[in-house]
Amino acid sequence: MTAARICDSPAEAVAGIEDGSTILIGGFGLAGMPVRLIDALIDQGATDLTVVSNNAGNGDTGLAALLAKGRVRKMICSFPRQPDSWVFDGLYRAGKIELEVVPQGNLAERIRAAGAGIGAFYCPTGVGTPLAEGKETRDIDGRTYVLEYPIRGDVALIGAHRSDRMGNLVYRKTARNFGPVMATAGELVVAQVSEVVETGQLDPEVIVTPSIYVDRVVAV
Amino acid sequence: MSLSEHEMAALIARDIEPGSFVNLGIGRPTLVADHLPAGAGIVLHTENGMLNMGPAATGDQADPDLINAGKVPVTELPGSAYFHHADSFAMMRGGHLDVCVLGAFQVSARGDLANWHTGEPDAIPAVGGAMDLAAGAKRVYVMMTLFTRDGVPKLVPECTYPLTGVGCVDRIYTDLATFVITDRGVVVRDTFGISFEELSVRLPVPLVDRPDQPAPRPVRGASQPAGDSPRRS
Numbered sequence: 001m002t003a004a005r006i007c008d009s010p011a012e013a014v015a016g017i018e019d020g021s022t023i024l025i026g027g028f029g030l031a032g033m034p035v036r037l038i039d040a041l042i043d044q045g046a047t048d049l050t051v052v053s054n055n056a057g058n059g060d061t062g063l064a065a066l067l068a069k070g071r072v073r074k075m076i077c078s079f080p081r082q083p084d085s086w087v088f089d090g091l092y093r094a095g096k097i098e099l100e101v102v103p104q105g106n107l108a109e110r111i112r113a114a115g116a117g118i119g120a121f122y123c124p125t126g127v128g129t130p131l132a133e134g135k136e137t138r139d140i141d142g143r144t145y146v147l148e149y150p151i152r153g154d155v156a157l158i159g160a161h162r163s164d165r166m167g168n169l170v171y172r173k174t175a176r177n178f179g180p181v182m183a184t185a186g187e188l189v190v191a192q193v194s195e196v197v198e199t200g201q202l203d204p205e206v207i208v209t210p211s212i213y214v215d216r217v218v219a220v
Numbered sequence: 221m222s223l224s225e226h227e228m229a230a231l232i233a234r235d236i237e238p239g240s241f242v243n244l245g246i247g248r249p250t251l252v253a254d255h256l257p258a259g260a261g262i263v264l265h266t267e268n269g270m271l272n273m274g275p276a277a278t279g280d281q282a283d284p285d286l287i288n289a290g291k292v293p294v295t296e297l298p299g300s301a302y303f304h305h306a307d308s309f310a311m312m313r314g315g316h317l318d319v320c321v322l323g324a325f326q327v328s329a330r331g332d333l334a335n336w337h338t339g340e341p342d343a344i345p346a347v348g349g350a351m352d353l354a355a356g357a358k359r360v361y362v363m364m365t366l367f368t369r370d371g372v373p374k375l376v377p378e379c380t381y382p383l384t385g386v387g388c389v390d391r392i393y394t395d396l397a398t399f400v401i402t403d404r405g406v407v408v409r410d411t412f413g414i415s416f417e418e419l420s421v422r423l424p425v426p427l428v429d430r431p432d433q434p435a436p437r438p439v440r441g442a443s444q445p446a447g448d449s450p451r452r453s
Contacts (some may be wrong), residue, residue, distance in 0.1 A: 032285070081344040081347050108308070
């Protein structure tokens, strides 16, 4: 894979995303959510999407706006219900969207596994609860674990703080959240950043997402 | 007198060992942070990727990139560290967190926890990090009222709400009593404005009167040495 392409616009950054795609969307609430990429995706028109994100939209912007347009067939998330998740709540109660609830750490680790080439892993989270029902379990050293499979995306849309022209990324504070793991697990990885700097201007010691994972970058 | 929620939070804060790494669940457990003793070196973890989280931000301090698990703007402290979500939850599952404090709908006499879903048909399930914390923290403390507003006990023989974790709760801090889940049963450690006898009548689970030093259950994860370590409670 060649180095990341620095795009001139969010529209260029999301070009070519197909109907029916699984899209990993970074962010914890609105922190780290790539709102401008999602807005561009709304304009781009892809539909029948499966979206993987921690929450199911806040307020009326970002992921909530994509949901409101009826573009999402299924949400895979840990925490859909929030005080400001009225868009998702309405769709769910009207039977217009599927929901798969995944414990937050399993969501992160399943995405990580996809990006790391792990076929599946045994995890103690959720054992004996409805979210582990029907899943294979195994006792290891006296403890029960449940088998969890990777979650990979056709596309990952993430928010970062800065990129260099190669696509090396740094993040800012708790807006890092799912960005680094999602960047490893998308077939097409698109980062929205606040600034693109010249290659060599980011300290190699502080780069969190190396450019090998990143396909497109746009500064907004 | 029964305890106010701030008195419950203060009691929990007093029971957390100096130097502990602690995760406080969203909602009422967040109050514990207000009562942690200064200088005790207690480090707060927030699931969305931060250690040594500071107090809530006020006014101009608020930064949309710096929030807690409840999505409330917070602050940094000297020694804060950021990390991504997979690392944050590896800290929980890997047994690195000493204590988490969670709210609950119900806790069973065996320490099963139900706190994520009422199971009602129109309820939207949302688990967040609760199952990961329940499975991963070395000690799981629950902070809740002992009865619902309608007077229904929340300490029960078997949870009727969907479970968050099995046998994971170590202590239950309530407005009327503090309970320790042990191999000998549910030990009543403290009571507040109620007698042991009255508690026994009002709760549908057998209770053991206060400790002649109940042996705490072994810490989950086999790597913990048998002797007392400073972070064990």
